[in-house]
Amino acid sequence: MTAQVRIFIAEDHTLLREGLKALIKTNPDWDVVGEAADGVETLERLDPDAVDLLLIDLTMPRLTGVRVIKEVKDNFPTMRILVLTGHSDEEFVYAALKAGADGYVVKDSTNEDLAAAVRNVMKGNGYLSPTVSMDVIRGYIDGKTSPDQPQSKIDALTGREREVLALVVEGHPNAKIAELLYISIKTVEKHKTNIMRKLKVANQSELRTLVGDAPLP
Template structure:
């Protein structure tokens, strides 16, 4: 009697196709497990590891929330979104390489069903409206994240906008003041390119350096700077830098 093991039969094309379909279904089931169990899968992006750790503690202690990916800047957040199944992204505004606002625009285009929240230390009216225009569902201050962030996450998944309660009255009052005085309303915001130029100016780059970074001409950079000064009612580079810091585009 031979001790040779019985050879494994080669699957037929139909069997191979059935096996492939079964594997694909199993993988798809694994990917939707978080959503099916009712847990909101979250991507968290902030360039400070301690902030990410604290925010993660707030979110992970909730039965319906789970941080499944982290990123240290906007560009990394885009990569994490490509490789992870997520329902919600929580992004800081001021991050290196790519700001939270820039990442929001790209994420909204990459995953239209993704909900996005801005988490920032900057209480800035213009950037709240700009975040909404970019595709964010809400704007939460880090100083009250322990109170508001969980509610904001749940509101975003209900497709409801979220604004931290303390800012509502101030925003309405400011808006009405602008209307009464005939000033531009808050939805008059910077273009994505102007925002990039503003960030680079505030970081101390010369017009030539900005042109090289963005692959545009020096004249185009100068035109963007002139537009920024006119739109924002500012006079010089120093005021642009101060504005960028207040807006959360760069760190002080």
């Protein structure tokens, strides 16, 4: 008899987390052995001796999924990690894979896609949702980006925008950024609006997820 896959769920939305637990319980080969609602809590609760697979979102409070993935892989390289997120943009895919994720599934995938992802990842293979695979392939063909260049869109930012972005990622409020850069709060807000437009993200949480812990030139 095949041993159950012991799964730890890292997801900040309670309803989604409960839904995943209910779904996993329908598969006799899977078992939920732990859960967390933010990145810091994930690292505190994750037991590498009791978990086979970390199922993780990218956009989470306190510590982004990308940074959690990197931390887990640095300390527990044999643990399998499957991203389950709403982000299908290839920049997020590359950031997650570069951090060490073994698979990437978007939340609008079918239950069959998730099951296939878990099976492949636990066999030591990689997995990308069909909905993101074509975007990644197009990226290679077009030469726009590669897994070694997960922050390619940042090249479109001005020097000042990169400075503002670095301070945003560090968690500084607008007033502190204005003070550090000797500019007005209104100017900070304008830069942030331009940054989010260029990087195609909706809020600061997504900015932190996209950038992760990558250096900003």
